[in-house]
Amino acid sequence: MANRKISIWLHVKTEKGWRYCRPVYGKNNKLKPWQAWIGGKEVHVPGAKHCLYYTDPISRKRVWNTVLGSQPIHAIRAAEYKQPYLNAHAVGLPIKDEARTYIGFHEALAPYLEEYKLSHPC
Numbered sequence: 001m002a003n004r005k006i007s008i009w010l011h012v013k014t015e016k017g018w019r020y021c022r023p024v025y026g027k028n029n030k031l032k033p034w035q036a037w038i039g040g041k042e043v044h045v046p047g048a049k050h051c052l053y054y055t056d057p058i059s060r061k062r063v064w065n066t067v068l069g070s071q072p073i074h075a076i077r078a079a080e081y082k083q084p085y086l087n088a089h090a091v092g093l094p095i096k097d098e099a100r101t102y103i104g105f106h107e108a109l110a111p112y113l114e115e116y117k118l119s120h121p122c
Helices: 074-089 103-120
Strands: 008-012 019-020 023-025 031-038 041-044 048-054 062-064
Touching: 008 023, 008 031, 008 062, 008 074, 019 031, 031 074, 048 074
Parallel strands: none
Antiparallel strands: 008 019, 008 048, 023 031, 031 041, 048 062
């Protein structure tokens, strides 16, 4: 069975350079903002970036994705979004290519203008 676990990490600049560190969880099991375990100590790192770590089910490579947004909730939501994709692939469901999941402005404008012309006669 494929690895379906996604973990949240912090990308932190230390004296030795950039490295991935585990985030600190509070008593309520929530991520503490900009807190990381470095050298066995809880350290405040204001410039840290949240990252997702998982194994890609198709290429079997380790993937580190930087999360857009600076709050811990952005990393949690990104992990929740990616988890069903990994679960579906593990049970053998076909996965739609996620390369193009948005509609561009020029693609949405033409149908709108056509509808506008039909509903507003000159």
